[in-house]
Amino acid sequence: MLSDSEVIVPKNIDEILEVISKKKAAVIAGGTDLLVRIKSGITPPPKVIVALDKISSLHKIAKKGNRVIIGASATYNEILHSELIRDNFPHLVGAAAEVGSPQIRSRGTIGGNIVNASPAGDSIPPLYTLGAELVLRCINGERRVRIDKFIKGPGKTVLRKNELLTAIEIEIPRGKPYYFFKRLGTRRALAVAKVSAAGYIGIDKGIVEKAKIALGAVGPTVVYSHSVEKILLGKKLCEGIISSSAEVSKADCNPIDDIRSEANYRREMVGVLVRRGLTKILEEIDG
Amino acid sequence: MMTFLDVRVNKTRVRRFVPAHFTLLRFLRETEGLTGTKCGCEIGECGACTVLLDGKAVNSCLVLAPEVNGADIWTVEGLAEGFDLHPIQKAFLDNDAVHCGYCTPGLLMSSIALLNDDPDPSEEKIKTYIAGNLCRCTGYIPIINAIKEAARILKNEPRPLLK
Ligand SMILES: Cc1cc2nc3c(=O)[nH]c(=O)nc-3n(C[C@H](O)[C@H](O)[C@H](O)COP(=O)(O)OP(=O)(O)OC[C@H]3O[C@@H](n4cnc5c(N)ncnc54)[C@H](O)[C@@H]3O)c2cc1C
Ligand code: FES
Numbered sequence: 484m485l486s487d488s489e490v491i492v493p494k495n496i497d498e499i500l501e502v503i504s505k506k507k508a509a510v511i512a513g514g515t516d517l518l519v520r521i522k523s524g525i526t527p528p529p530k531v532i533v534a535l536d537k538i539s540s541l542h543k544i545a546k547k548g549n550r551v552i553i554g555a556s557a558t559y560n561e562i563l564h565s566e567l568i569r570d571n572f573p574h575l576v577g578a579a580a581e582v583g584s585p586q587i588r589s590r591g592t593i594g595g596n597i598v599n600a601s602p603a604g605d606s607i608p609p610l611y612t613l614g615a616e617l618v619l620r621c622i623n624g625e626r627r628v629r630i631d632k633f634i635k636g637p638g639k640t641v642l643r644k645n646e647l648l649t650a651i652e653i654e655i656p657r658g659k660p661y662y663f664f665k666r667l668g669t670r671r672a673l674a675v676a677k678v679s680a681a682g683y684i685g686i687d688k689g690i691v692e693k694a695k696i697a698l699g700a701v702g703p704t705v706v707y708s709h710s711v712e713k714i715l716l717g718k719k720l721c722e723g724i725i726s727s728s729a730e731v732s733k734a735d736c737n738p739i740d741d742i743r744s745e746a747n748y749r750r751e752m753v754g755v756l757v758r759r760g761l762t763k764i765l766e767e768i769d770g
Numbered sequence: 771m772m773t774f775l776d777v778r779v780n781k782t783r784v785r786r787f788v789p790a791h792f793t794l795l796r797f798l799r800e801t802e803g804l805t806g807t808k809c810g811c812e813i814g815e816c817g818a819c820t821v822l823l824d825g826k827a828v829n830s831c832l833v834l835a836p837e838v839n840g841a842d843i844w845t846v847e848g849l850a851e852g853f854d855l856h857p858i859q860k861a862f863l864d865n866d867a868v869h870c871g872y873c874t875p876g877l878l879m880s881s882i883a884l885l886n887d888d889p890d891p892s893e894e895k896i897k898t899y900i901a902g903n904l905c906r907c908t909g910y911i912p913i914i915n916a917i918k919e920a921a922r923i924l925k926n927e928p929r930p931l932l933k
């Protein structure tokens with residue numbers, strides 16, 4: 484399958500940028516998407532494969548001012564064990580915990596999940612709610628793109644051939660934020676999400692002043708549920724508001740029938756997941 | 771293209787040229803002759819190929835050989851000391867957790883990864899750690915019982931961690 488491919492294991496980021504600027508190369512992080520695609524004949528074997536795993540700076544998770552910087556090669560396990568992420572973005576931890584299996588979480592990375600750009604990618608809805616910024620580097624410099632501007636469709640992104648995603652930067656929200664991540668799959672393990680939903684709600688003096696709701700696997704990309712955000716803003720979270728939110732969220736998605744599920748079911752379940760997520764937040768507020 | 775690997779497999783240092791496109795699974799089975807690690811789906815779904823890579827359970831079918839240079843690898847062949855089976859192996863036998871046995875090497879390595887992390891795991895935690903290993907004939911209850919028993923035995927007779 485890969486017998487004609489050259490595999491390069493660079494020692495630092497500059498070396499990677501050099502290689503991908505000159506050669507038609509595919510980078511490999513955990514390989515849990517790329518190798519499966521190549522083995523299944525979906526992606527033709529690349530001429531050159533550049534392995535990222537050995538570059539420790541790409542695995543780093545650190546705080547800089549009021550931002551958390553996650554290296555693109557951080558694995559799901561590294562995210563699960565990071566106190567910084569657990570303390571600040573529990574819904575991202577919740578999503579990482581649900582990915583695949585322990586073996587997939589040992590190798591699979593957040594950067595691979597983002598660049599793979601599946602609408603069902605579990606890390607993506609939480610990153611949408613946080614307005615995560617992606618750092619893209621090439622030999623000539625770097626640019627930053629917000630995640631919802633980065634992903635264009637299933638497997639489609641604005642990443643250029645000579646660019647590497649090096650980090651994901653997230654501003655830590657002020658005040659007391661509340662989060663949720665909910666997903667439905669056929670089984671609890673080794674089943675890609677049929678529907679997922681993530682939320683971030685900022686509350687000031689009992690009133691919702693920030694609301695970001697993102698829905699996964701119900702359209703060509705993860706989408707924001709702007710109608711729910713509109714309902715929530717400026718109100719006090721209560722059961723009535725949650726019910727209307729659950730109802731309107733169903734109109735904010737554009738699901739399809741596929742091997743994993745049906746459009747109608749997915750649309751109904753968006754409502755259920757939004758209800759469950761907001762109810763969890765209400766319980767936390769009421770303590 | 772060939773690549774040079776300098777790794778430790780079950781505590782033994784191995785230096786070898788291997789085809790760069792080999793997966794870790796093919797390196798173990800075809801270059802090293804360690805056929806205990808099984809090949810099932812080859813796409814990360816079944817866990818039959820699970821080994822420990824620097825202490826972590828991974829699907830060896832989804833790791834390229836050049837990426838493991840310098841690593842510590844443990845396979846099912848590294849569990850027993852001579853004819854003395856590892857407690858996890860004994861517990862699998864004593865609890866009838868092995869029927870056809872195809873899933874067993876992978877399940878043993880996932881169990882070792884679990885016991886390395888948590889010597890006294892809850893049933894919930896056991897289920898989480900073995901969720902990436904499919905067994906189509908034993909059923910999971912004897913397997914879960916075996917892991918519980920191994921944890922009990924290892925508390926009294928600890929073994930060095932395989933990391
Ligand atoms: C059995 C199984 C179960 C799975 N279950 C889930 C699940 O439950 N939820 C889920 O979301 N996903 C799941 N996946 C998919 C996959 O594990 C994840 O998408 C994972 O995060 C991919 O990361 P990776 O590092 O392995 O990506 P890779 O396969 O290494 O790369 C994926 C793509 O991203 C590119 N890429 C990677 N890193 C970079 C970078 N830094 N810069 C530029 N391009 C880059 C690669 O070139 C490739 O095109 C599953 C996969 C398998 C095999
Ligand atoms: S053979 Fe590797 S997971 Fe099935």
Ligand code: FES
Binds near residue numbers: 870871907909
């Ligand atoms: S014993 Fe046959 S698959 Fe598990």
